[in-house]
Amino acid sequence: MIVRCGRCRTQVEVPGPGRYSCPACGTVMEVRDRAADPGLVTPPPPAPEPPPSPRVQCPECGLRFIVGAVASAPCPNCGALVSVPQRGAG
Ligand SMILES: [Zn+2]
Ligand SMILES: [Zn+2]
Known part of the structure; x- marks a missing residue:
């Protein structure tokens, strides 16, 4: 996955969530998993239509x-x- 350094805007490819240091400026970036983000809530599937x-x-x-x-x-x-x-x- 590609993350962008918040300080120098350098795009860094990381294998997954974790803490990485920017190869350009050394700033530590904390990469969070998008799937585990509590802010994302998937809506429930729509109820099936009743038979006519x-x-x-x-x-x-x-x-x-x-x-x-x-x-x-x-x-x-x-x-x-x-x-x-x-x-x-x-
Ligand atoms: Zn950087
Ligand atoms: Zn009638």
């Missing part, structure tokens, strides 16, 4: 609502029985 819920539209009132794995469900708005299209059948 089956949704039907009531032919009577036009309300769209989510239904379960059923053949038909009553509309929560007007009470009409709405048939649910089955996916993957056949």
